[in-house]
Amino acid sequence: MSGTQIGFIMFGILMVLLVVRIPIGIAMFTVGAGGYYYLTGGELQPVLASLKNLAYARLSNYDLVVIPLFLLMGQFATHGGLSSALFRCVSAFIGHMRGGIAMAAIGACAGFGAICGSSLATAATMGQVALPELRRFKYSGSLATGALAAGGTLGIMIPPSVPLVIYAILTQESIGKLFMAAVVPGLIAMSGYMIVVKILTTINPAAGPAGPRVPWSERIRSLLLVTPVLIVFLVVIVGIYGGWTNPTEAAAIGAAACGILAVTTGGMRWKGIIESAVGTAQATAMIFLVLLGADMLNTGLAVSQMPTELATWVQNCGLSPLLVMIMILLIYIFLGCVMDSLAMILLTIPIFYPIVMGLDFWGMAAADKSIWFGILALMVVEIGLVHPPVGMNVYIINRLAKDVPLKETFKGVIPFLMSDFVRIALLLFFPIISLYLVHTFQP
Amino acid sequence: MSEEREERLSYDPFTTSDAFGPLGNFLLKVSRFFALTGGLIFVALVLMSLVSVVGRKLFSFAVPGDVEMLQMCSAFALSSFFAYCHLIHGDIKVDFFTHNMAPHRVAFLDAFGSLMVGLFAVLIAWRTGAGAMSLKEAGETSAILAWPVWIPQALMVPGFILMALAGFYMCGHMLRLAIWRTQ
Amino acid sequence: PDVVTLKVAHFLPTSSNFHQLVLLPWCDKIAKESGGGLKCQIYPSMQLGGTPAQLLDQVRDGVADIIWTVPTYQAGRFTKSEVFELPFMVKSAEKGSQAMWDYVHKNAMDEYKGVRLLFTHMHDGSQMHFGKKTVKTLEDLKGLKLRAPTRIGSKTLAALGAVPVQMPAPAVPESISKSVVDGASIPWEVTTAFKLQEICKTHTEVAPHHAKHSNAIFVFAMNPAKYNSLPAGLKKVIDNNSGLEASKWVGKTFDSFTTTARKIAVDRHNTFNVLTDAEYSRWVKATEAVDDEWMKEVAAKGGNGKALLNDAKALLKKYND
Ligand code: NA
Numbered sequence: 038m039s040g041t042q043i044g045f046i047m048f049g050i051l052m053v054l055l056v057v058r059i060p061i062g063i064a065m066f067t068v069g070a071g072g073y074y075y076l077t078g079g080e081l082q083p084v085l086a087s088l089k090n091l092a093y094a095r096l097s098n099y100d101l102v103v104i105p106l107f108l109l110m111g112q113f114a115t116h117g118g119l120s121s122a123l124f125r126c127v128s129a130f131i132g133h134m135r136g137g138i139a140m141a142a143i144g145a146c147a148g149f150g151a152i153c154g155s156s157l158a159t160a161a162t163m164g165q166v167a168l169p170e171l172r173r174f175k176y177s178g179s180l181a182t183g184a185l186a187a188g189g190t191l192g193i194m195i196p197p198s199v200p201l202v203i204y205a206i207l208t209q210e211s212i213g214k215l216f217m218a219a220v221v222p223g224l225i226a227m228s229g230y231m232i233v234v235k236i237l238t239t240i241n242p243a244a245g246p247a248g249p250r251v252p253w254s255e256r257i258r259s260l261l262l263v264t265p266v267l268i269v270f271l272v273v274i275v276g277i278y279g280g281w282t283n284p285t286e287a288a289a290i291g292a293a294a295c296g297i298l299a300v301t302t303g304g305m306r307w308k309g310i311i312e313s314a315v316g317t318a319q320a321t322a323m324i325f326l327v328l329l330g331a332d333m334l335n336t337g338l339a340v341s342q343m344p345t346e347l348a349t350w351v352q353n354c355g356l357s358p359l360l361v362m363i364m365i366l367l368i369y370i371f372l373g374c375v376m377d378s379l380a381m382i383l384l385t386i387p388i389f390y391p392i393v394m395g396l397d398f399w400g401m402a403a404a405d406k407s408i409w410f411g412i413l414a415l416m417v418v419e420i421g422l423v424h425p426p427v428g429m430n431v432y433i434i435n436r437l438a439k440d441v442p443l444k445e446t447f448k449g450v451i452p453f454l455m456s457d458f459v460r461i462a463l464l465l466f467f468p469i470i471s472l473y474l475v476h477t478f479q480p
Numbered sequence: 481m482s483e484e485r486e487e488r489l490s491y492d493p494f495t496t497s498d499a500f501g502p503l504g505n506f507l508l509k510v511s512r513f514f515a516l517t518g519g520l521i522f523v524a525l526v527l528m529s530l531v532s533v534v535g536r537k538l539f540s541f542a543v544p545g546d547v548e549m550l551q552m553c554s555a556f557a558l559s560s561f562f563a564y565c566h567l568i569h570g571d572i573k574v575d576f577f578t579h580n581m582a583p584h585r586v587a588f589l590d591a592f593g594s595l596m597v598g599l600f601a602v603l604i605a606w607r608t609g610a611g612a613m614s615l616k617e618a619g620e621t622s623a624i625l626a627w628p629v630w631i632p633q634a635l636m637v638p639g640f641i642l643m644a645l646a647g648f649y650m651c652g653h654m655l656r657l658a659i660w661r662t663q
Numbered sequence: 664p665d666v667v668t669l670k671v672a673h674f675l676p677t678s679s680n681f682h683q684l685v686l687l688p689w690c691d692k693i694a695k696e697s698g699g700g701l702k703c704q705i706y707p708s709m710q711l712g713g714t715p716a717q718l719l720d721q722v723r724d725g726v727a728d729i730i731w732t733v734p735t736y737q738a739g740r741f742t743k744s745e746v747f748e749l750p751f752m753v754k755s756a757e758k759g760s761q762a763m764w765d766y767v768h769k770n771a772m773d774e775y776k777g778v779r780l781l782f783t784h785m786h787d788g789s790q791m792h793f794g795k796k797t798v799k800t801l802e803d804l805k806g807l808k809l810r811a812p813t814r815i816g817s818k819t820l821a822a823l824g825a826v827p828v829q830m831p832a833p834a835v836p837e838s839i840s841k842s843v844v845d846g847a848s849i850p851w852e853v854t855t856a857f858k859l860q861e862i863c864k865t866h867t868e869v870a871p872h873h874a875k876h877s878n879a880i881f882v883f884a885m886n887p888a889k890y891n892s893l894p895a896g897l898k899k900v901i902d903n904n905s906g907l908e909a910s911k912w913v914g915k916t917f918d919s920f921t922t923t924a925r926k927i928a929v930d931r932h933n934t935f936n937v938l939t940d941a942e943y944s945r946w947v948k949a950t951e952a953v954d955d956e957w958m959k960e961v962a963a964k965g966g967n968g969k970a971l972l973n974d975a976k977a978l979l980k981k982y983n984d
């Protein structure tokens with residue numbers, strides 16, 4: 038049997054394990070270790086020996102430490118009430134427009150995303166803050182929950198973003214450049230969602246009534262309350278990109294700043310700190326178990342040579358690069374039907390990345406291609422968080438909105454998905470959208 | 481039977497309680513303590529990094545060996561998170577295919593999943609411990625502080641042992657639920 | 664006949680000088696000489712998992728059949744071999760690599776228990792590269808923040824009055840351009856990959872007849888059980904491509920990288936500051952404490968540091984370094 042065949046068999050077994058609800062990290066680990074054992078001639082010694090270092094190598098990785106730090110930053114922001122300050126601020130400015138409260142929720146999601154690396158946390162936090170308001174102003178259930186579920190994805194599309202960190206580490210790409218590249222596409226995503234709300238409420242004004250107009254003095258006051266958020270964001274993103282601090286230090290500064298803000302202005306006390314610590318622990322463990330499993334799986338796949346052989350095959354089979362890219366994006370959307378975004382990145386990047394890097398897209402330089410593909414992959418795995426049947430954000434928001442049937446929420450998300458597809462197409466044909474800032478502020 | 485057991489068993493990142501017996505509640509308490517300790521270590525690391533960065537920028541002073549301290553401490557802290565995550569159904573699973581399956585069947589599958597979590601943790605605890613012992617024998621140290629590297633690696637073992645216990649307990653717990661739900 | 668596939672692991676990307684100009688030619692050579700009986704399956708960039716520091720353990724445990732790494736990434740384990748990383752020891756990779764091969768086989772084989780050394784080598788020696796600072800004397804160096812290459816390299820920089828900063832090599836260009844560090848202690852060989860010649864405008868070098876301020880040791884090692892499992896003919900092929908001659912060849916290849924990399928900086932009209940003989944002696948004197956500290960570490964492990972250091976120096980002399 039060729040290595041590639043074994044690689045495909047490994048994937049087959051992995052799918053079976055996933056179907057029967059084995060935790061994704063454990064399933065990846067089992068298949069990786071099994072494949073490795075088989076490929077090294079059925080000897081236990083090599084696999085046992087490589088396991089000696091697996092956990093320490095992964096868990097002491099300096100770059101990966103940014104993940105718990107970004108999660109801690111988000112926890113502090115949540116427990117310090119920064120989410121409601123953001124929401125109050127944005128709705129003070131645009132709440133009086135038709136559909137304005139839903140747009141404000143999306144804007145606040147983007148703001149929260151700027152200091153939080155996770156989409157689930159953004160959806161859950163902003164859901165708790167904005168849903169009661171949306172219901173108070175008699176927004177339709179599908180618009181309210183749809184906007185929040187989609188808005189939650191801004192948590193990963195606006196940097197900092199955990200999937201981008203993972204992508205950077207898998208591809209030895211610069212975290213700072215990837216974060217910088219995600220800024221404009223993230224803002225386009227936010228605007229796209231707001232436009233969707235505008236269109237929906239123009240068609241059906243009853244779905245999203247206007248809120249009260251807020252006097253300017255009040256607007257300025259609410260703006261002052263959230264400026265620290267902007268400062269934290271700038272410190273983190275500019276600090277990393279400018280090379281003033283490394284990502285881990287920047288994440289630590291961001292977490293410290295959010296923690297101090299939460300204690301001084303948000304009234305966070307010991308209880309909040311403890312809840313933040315435990316919340317970080319849970320979300321981090323969830324991610325790192327998948328990372329441990331992916332490590333073993335990638336080793337197994339590397340030994341099988343399947344990724345390299347597949348990349349060579351794609352390069353030689355004469356398909357147009359654009360077609361290959363579209364196929365890759367479709368595979369992501371398909372995988373997103375059943376899989377978590379992080380697991381998707383970990384599973385597919387080792388395979389797709391060599392393929393993409395071996396193809397020519399409009400003569401783009403390798404360094405640019407690598408960043409552009411990272412942002413494209415981020416956008417397309419993010420869709421999996423909201424599209425049926427298992428969009429995680431949809432479940433989180435739907436659980437918060439007890440009176441809205443799940444079907445309504447999924448229906449509410451569809452228009453936002455449309456804007457996602459438009460944005461992905463834009464980014465596919467105009468890579469400059471992601472590369473503009475990276476080129477302009479070349480360090 | 482307490483009605484908490486009627487809660488959805490599918491992946492729910494924000495579940496914090498489950499109707500455990502005394503053993504399960506004890507395990508949950510220990511695991512929560514481990515997770516909290518690890519989380520607070522990260523809070524402390526944040527403060528250390530802050531001192532280090534500010535010191536380096538403003539006073540040409542850096543905490544010596546801050547990078548390797550962060551690496552060693554985070555390895556220990558991260559290893560202490562897994563048991564708690566598993567006990568509160570925090571693992572990422574694919575629940576698409578089992579969405580409409582009867583709850584007792586799902587519980588049965590989850591019992592199997594937890595068993596694998598337990599076995600994985602035993603394997604990792606064993607190998608990590610073995611790795612620590614060979615590092616001790618070789619006398620490897622960290623580069624700047626010259627701290628022995630085997631110690632932080634050995635400190636990861638308790639976290640994985642606790643994870644194994646959590647996996648095996650959840651296996652039994654889920655089996656009980658599966659049988660109870662069948663009746 | 665059966666083809667034996669050797670799993671070769673290292674930590675650099677495929678674009679690296681080592682991968683392209685040392686490993687691939689070596690693999691081609693053994694394939695040719697064995698009539699296709701030996702084949703390399705290369706795993707670059709730590710594809711077999713783990714960290715660069717763990718590579719020697721991986722080959723010992725049979726995770727990989729052959730590895731290439733810097734053993735001193737594992738601090739505290741290769742104290743005796745580390746002698747060649749001491750300040751102002753080695754002039755050229757070609758000579759230093761041969762001396763290292765002899766020295767290790769004479770004095771430090773206990774540090775390589777469980778692995779079979781195929782060749783040992785050094786790089787072309789670190790020089791100092793600065794964003795814009797001009798460094799001609801010890802006084803110029805005082806208080807400057809410099810990226811340090813190794814553990815000993817870090818101590819050397821501190822002894823010279825600079826502030827050593829640890830960071831991975833790929834982070835160096837960005838850090839220099841943003842003045843996070845003023846410069847880096849790095850061999851010419853690595854500068855090409857990071858286009859360091861474009862960011863650094865001045866380079867402080869020692870004269871060719873002097874030893875460089877820092878170096879790193881590398882080993883290319885094989886799993887002994889894998890070696891023993893080979894039929895006699897294939898063993899012979901491996902033997903013919905390892906040892907002193909192979910070490911010399913690799914060293915020479917690394918020296919040749921310097922010429923290419925340095926030419927880029929010359930063509931860009933960068934400034935080169937070469938230490939005068941008098942200044943060089945001051946630098947050597949300033950770093951004597953690093954040697955002393957190393958001898959103490961050897962003594963703590965029951966070795967005779969003084970004798971080892973003298974032996975290393977004698978071997979370097981033997982090869983006219
Ligand atoms: Na974010």
Ligand code: NA
Pocket residue numbers: 373374375376420421422423424425426427428429
């Ligand atoms: Na999904």
